[in-house]
Amino acid sequence: MNNIILKIENISKQYRLGVIGTGTISHDLNRWWHRIRGKEDPFLNVGAVNDRSQTSDSQYVWALKDINFEVQKGEVLGIIGKNGAGKSTLLKIFSKVTSPTTGQIKTKGRIASLLEVGTGFHPELTGRENIYLNGAILGMTKSEISNKENEIIEFSGCQKYIDTPVKRYSSGMRVRLAFAVAAFLEPDILVIDEVLAVGDAEFQKKAIGKMQDISKGGGRTILFVSHNMVAVQNLCSRCIVLENGQVIKDCGVEEAISTYLNIGEITSxxxxxxxxxxxxxxxxxxxxxxxxxxxxxxxxxxxxxxxxxxxxxxxxxxxxxxxxxxxxxxxxxxxxxxxxxxxxxxxxxxxxxxxxxxxxxxxxxxxxxxxxxxxxxxxxxxxxxxxxxxxxxxxGGDFFNTGKLNVNSRGKYLVAHDIIKI
Structure with missing residues (x-):
């Protein structure tokens, strides 16, 4: 129990369709009147399932519904699912960008988030200045940032442009610098939402290697959302699969990837x-x-x-x-x-x-x-x-014409061959 760094209990998030905010003034007043009388929110019992492909008669939708799981210290947890499954909403709740409608999250330690490219960066400030700004947002002291400054710059690969305003950076350069800040300033929990997809292949390989180092060597926890199943397979030790705002699988990586790929009907x-x-x-x-x-x-x-x-x-x-x-x-x-x-x-x-x-x-x-x-x-x-x-x-079929299915084959392909003593 002492090794649990993140615990999610009955997390749900409800949104009102077509309206910015929680709803109308009358709905907010209704909520307030129920709350001061010690009664449950009257709108928690309504709302459609978060299936973006279906129309709904309800004004409310559950982006997340009754999410429960625990994360161990040093674990790399993959969160996968189709577009609109609720992955980004869940990470925003972890990062306290938004609050859950019901439930609670218990954490130990500092959380750093990479939810969007260049989040927390000021376009008019230089890359070096944004390292200090972003580090302060993540809760680091100036001395902590100074001690890691050279490592951050070197890892980002933006040495030439580090004293140039980031408004002149490409999206790939911004995510390189943002990832370097979050990774080197040693948060206890690092939350990453698909941002590595912006970087090139060389940087993605470098970033995955760094995440493996900080999880295994540093004992820090990573929550990783991606549609790149190769990256998930290489990095994660466990996955949860979301569909329509609910956890449908909490298991090993291979089983989770298979479940993810089979969401929806396989048809010929x-x-x-x-x-x-x-x-x-x-x-x-x-x-x-x-x-x-x-x-x-x-x-x-x-x-x-x-x-x-x-x-x-x-x-x-x-x-x-x-x-x-x-x-x-x-x-x-x-x-x-x-x-x-x-x-x-x-x-x-x-x-x-x-x-x-x-x-x-x-x-x-x-x-x-x-x-x-x-x-x-x-x-x-x-x-x-x-x-x-x-x-x-x-x-499986009788590829080798032996009367046996190729159920024990390894690798990616089957190749006709002979093995004989000469």
Missing amino acids: KFSRKNNSEEKAVFINDIGLKNDEEKALNIIKSGDNFSLVIDVKSKRTINNIVIELGIDGSNGERLVYLSNQLIESIINLNEGDNKIKVAINKFPFLPGDYALTINLKEKNGTMLDTVKNEFRFRVE
Whole structure:
């Protein structure tokens, strides 16, 4: 119990739709009248679930509802979920940017937050001056900041511009400096909300390494929100998964990532409507078919299958470029396919077109995958794109023709091979 640095008890946050603030004057007076009589807030019993894709008859929505969990000292907790799940609201409550409607948070030690790029920075002040300003906001003394100043500047990589006003910094430079201040001024709890996505690949790697050092070596706690599952996998020791403002999973990283990726139905059929009358080319449907041209729901490792793409075009376009990318469970690009690589010429006719992408002996391990398709003109002009909206599932198959499923395989791909004594 003494090792618990953060405890969240029955945290809920309610907002009123369409209005800035808690509601109307009459609602606020109603709340006040109930409170002075020692009664419960009358509006806590109303409110819709936080599902942004659905309309609601209620004036109130629960951005968070009955959140409970504990965080140990030195733990790196990942908080993941789809857009609108309540992640940023939860971190703002941790950071005391906003207060919860119900529940309480118990903490031990100092909290530093990186919720938005350049939060706490003054654009007219130089980078060096903002180090002291931001450090003071985080509760550090001037001597503490001075002792770490050179390390902060070196880590940020902004030495050349450190005496230049930050209004002339790029967003990446601002987040570098903001992260360096928060990391080197040694808070007991560091709260990070997706801001590292602004930095380049080199800085993200550097920042993740620093967070690992401060959690393992310094024994400090990190709450990390990101849609980058590779970063979550590399950094976090545990994850909670949020959906519609509620915790649906509190578990290990691999299980949490799998749950996150499976939120929503995995379907092998994709279709959409063309809402733009001006769009000349539109990807209308995508489906999976086997060698007998029958629709597939699930692919097995080692299967032959085809992606069939229905494309509507308002004009004839010769020699288009088709690019396909298959992403894995962590969001990393695993395969890139293109008709340019195999020198296949594809022309679009006016009206309906079907494009078939045949894949033989699919080498992927069981899991869930997402497909991105780009259609371009030969000069590179984008005609239409479908980005990670089509997802499909792979199950174990007899890839090696041994009569056994490849359930014990490791790595990312299956490769046909022989091992013999010579």
